[in-house]
Amino acid sequence: MARFKLRYLKFFLVISACLALLFFNPFNISEGLRFLFFKVAYPFQKTFYFLSSKSEEAVEFWSSISSLDSENERLLKENNRLAKELALFKDVKIENESLRKQLELAPRDKFQLEAAFVIAKEQRGVGDWIMIDKGSDFSLMPGMPVVVDDGILVGQIKEVYANSSRVRLISDPDSVVNVLDVESGAKGIVKGEYGLGILLDLVEQNEAIKSGDMLATSGLGGQFPEGLLVGKITEIKSSKDKLFQQAIVTPQVRWNDLEAVFAIKK
Amino acid sequence: MRKRLAIWLIIFFLAIFTQSFWLSLFPWMLESSLILVFLLFFFIFSQVEERCLFKIFLGSGILVDILFFYPIGFHAVSFLLTFALLSFFSEKIFSVQKENPVLSGLVLVIVASFFEQCAELLLGRILHIFGKDSLVRIGAGEMIGNLLFVAGAFLILYPLFRKISEKLSFKNPTLTIKK
Numbered sequence: 001m002a003r004f005k006l007r008y009l010k011f012f013l014v015i016s017a018c019l020a021l022l023f024f025n026p027f028n029i030s031e032g033l034r035f036l037f038f039k040v041a042y043p044f045q046k047t048f049y050f051l052s053s054k055s056e057e058a059v060e061f062w063s064s065i066s067s068l069d070s071e072n073e074r075l076l077k078e079n080n081r082l083a084k085e086l087a088l089f090k091d092v093k094i095e096n097e098s099l100r101k102q103l104e105l106a107p108r109d110k111f112q113l114e115a116a117f118v119i120a121k122e123q124r125g126v127g128d129w130i131m132i133d134k135g136s137d138f139s140l141m142p143g144m145p146v147v148v149d150d151g152i153l154v155g156q157i158k159e160v161y162a163n164s165s166r167v168r169l170i171s172d173p174d175s176v177v178n179v180l181d182v183e184s185g186a187k188g189i190v191k192g193e194y195g196l197g198i199l200l201d202l203v204e205q206n207e208a209i210k211s212g213d214m215l216a217t218s219g220l221g222g223q224f225p226e227g228l229l230v231g232k233i234t235e236i237k238s239s240k241d242k243l244f245q246q247a248i249v250t251p252q253v254r255w256n257d258l259e260a261v262f263a264i265k266k
Numbered sequence: 267m268r269k270r271l272a273i274w275l276i277i278f279f280l281a282i283f284t285q286s287f288w289l290s291l292f293p294w295m296l297e298s299s300l301i302l303v304f305l306l307f308f309f310i311f312s313q314v315e316e317r318c319l320f321k322i323f324l325g326s327g328i329l330v331d332i333l334f335f336y337p338i339g340f341h342a343v344s345f346l347l348t349f350a351l352l353s354f355f356s357e358k359i360f361s362v363q364k365e366n367p368v369l370s371g372l373v374l375v376i377v378a379s380f381f382e383q384c385a386e387l388l389l390g391r392i393l394h395i396f397g398k399d400s401l402v403r404i405g406a407g408e409m410i411g412n413l414l415f416v417a418g419a420f421l422i423l424y425p426l427f428r429k430i431s432e433k434l435s436f437k438n439p440t441l442t443i444k445k
Contacts, residue, residue, distance in 0.1 A: 014324065015346055022339030022389075023396065030331070030338045037332050041282050048286035056291060120286045122297075122334065129335065159335075166335065256293075 031159075038135075038161040045119045045164070046133055053259065111225070113147075113262040114138055119164065121258065128169040128192060130154075132261060135161045145224045145264045152252040153177065153217060153228040154261055167261070170230065171198050171251065178220035179230050183213045190215060190230055190249055198231060200247040209233060209247060225264065269434045270318075273308070276430065277326050280304055281333050296404065296412050297334045298341055301326050302382055303419050305345070306375050307427040309352055310360075310367075312435035316353060323349040337393075344385035348378050367428075372420055379416040383409055 021029065038045075064071065116132035134140055146154045146167045155169040168175055172192040179190045179200065186207035193199050203209055213233045219226030229252050237246040284300045305326055309319060327342030334341075352359065352374075362370040383404065404412070 011320075011346070011350065014320075015343060018324075018327075018339035018342045018346065020339075022337050022343065022393070025337060033332050033338070034335075041278075041333070044279065044282045045286040048283055049290060052287040052290040055287075120289070121293075122285075122289060 034159070035161050038164050042119075042133070042163045045131065046117075049117075049119045111147075111262075111264045112266040114140060114265055115260060115262055116165075117260055118258050121255070128172040128175075128255070129158070130167050130169065130255075130258060130261075132165050132167055132263070133163065134263065135163045135165045137163050139265065140165050140263050143223070145228065146261050147228055147264060148253055148258070148261055151228055153224065153230050154253055154258065156223065157263060165263075169255065171255070177224060177230060178218045179215040180218040181207070181209050181213045181233070182216050183210075184208050187218055187220070188244075198249045198251055200233060200249050201244060203245040203247070205238075205243070205245060207245065209236060209245060211236060211247075215249060273322060273434050274325070276304065276434075277301060277322070277329060281326075281329050285333055292415070294408050294411060295415060296383065296386075296408075298327075298330050298344070298382065298386070299379065299412055299416055300419065301330060302345070302348070302379055303375060303416055303423065304427060306352075306371075306378055306420075307423075307431045308434070309349075310371055310374065311428050311431035314435050316356075320346070320349060340389060340393075341386070343389060344382050347385045348382045351381055352378060368421075368424060371424070372417060375420045376413055376417055379413055380409075383412065 114134055116134040116138075118130050119133045120131040122129055132146070140157060140160050142157050142160055144157045146157060148154055153170060155167045155172070155175065157165050158168040159166040170177055170190060170192060175192045177190045178187070180187050181203075184207060186203050186209050188200050188203035188207075190198050190200050200209075200215065211233055215230045215233065217224040217226055217228040217230060231249040231251040233247045234250045235248040237248065280301050284295075284297060288300060289295060289297065305323060308314070308322065312319075314322075323345045324342055327340075327345035328338060330336070330341040330345075331338045359370070359374060387404065
């Protein structure tokens with residue numbers, strides 16, 4: 001009987017200790033443990049992530065093998081169409097550069113970037129995040145914005161370890177980015193929604209925003225540099241009884257296809 | 267000692283495999299699923315004494331918390347509650363398990379996973395009440411999907427995990443669970 005009681009007492013003591021850790025986390029114990037753990041886990045994380053991308057590619061390849069003939073024909077047609085479009089886009093590029101200057105958006109080559117590969121990602125548990133294979137060894141620091149190569153915002157570094165970092169995606173519920181509508185100049189914030197993508201909020205009622213407008217970082221608050229593309233408005237959630245307009249935003253980045261990213265160091 | 271090290275290495279690699287491989291392919295899956303399946307195999311088929319199993323469940327929970335950025339203690343508590351449930355019914359489990367190991371194992375894995383998911387949800391809600399972020403975002407669909415995954419994983423991994431669990435069992439004369 002005494003042994004039985006002791007057994008339960010031990011169980012409750014351990015559960016209580018875990019709950020205390022969970023609610024109070026004294027001395028921020030988790031950070032030290034994580035730093036050690038990720039140092040050891042890094043090569044394995046990298047290998048497993050590489051294998052997962054290769055598996056995904058292999059599955060896609062084998063599932064598309066039956067439609068290769070028709071796919072080839074379609075690609076030839078598309079190639080011709082794209083060649084025509086390319087000629088057109090050369091003009092658009094010049095126009096775009098001039099517009100970027102007028103709107104004071106950031107030229108995409110002004111940042112000091114650090115290239116990194118994604119080694120893990122999560123879009124369901126504790127927020128939306130990815131892990132990249134660079135950390136404090138490469139002078140990365142929490143708060144640095146992370147983009148894909150053409151200046152599209154992915155998120156912000158939240159925690160840095162020796163050779164890896166955790167990046168909070170802009171679709172994370174805790175993420176808030178100051179943005180402006182590139183077409184109308186309306187200002188607002190973009191925030192993550194629980195499993196629902198991202199939402200444009202705090203846009204004044206008198207501002208004219210419309211579906212299809214592109215959003216870029218406004219540089220307000222100093223968290224992100226000005227001019228990084230965030231996404232495109234897909235649906236306006238306007239209501240006259242609300243103080244501000246809201247809109248659903250489709251991010252410019254496809255989270256599932258993320259492989260290489262760049263951290264903006266300066 | 268070697269066997270204990272091997273168990274921890276398997277759990278460590280399962281956790282990294284889940285994070286960097288499995289979740290990239292199946293983002294809807296719960297982080298703890300695959301590790302829990304292994305722990306349940308180990309609970310059923312190894313001859314390890316209860317207090318060692320307790321430590322393994324606790325350590326695995328902490329490992330999941332570290333790797334998936336949960337506050338430390340979150341999965342430790344849910345795993346320990348699952349362990350308590352299994353221990354409570356251990357005699358019944360082992361008597362049924364002798365007659366039909368696959369079917370009884372399958373039912374056990376589904377029930378234990380369901381219980382663990384509920385414990386996670388409940389803990390998430392409690393933390394949310396106390397002003398912490400809502401940690402678990404699973405709906406009924408994801409829960410069912412996850413249970414189906416766990417059942418599939420159990421059946422596919424049955425020969426391998428059973429062999430591993432039996433090979434890694436360290437027999438001890440002071441067993442508290444009699445099989």
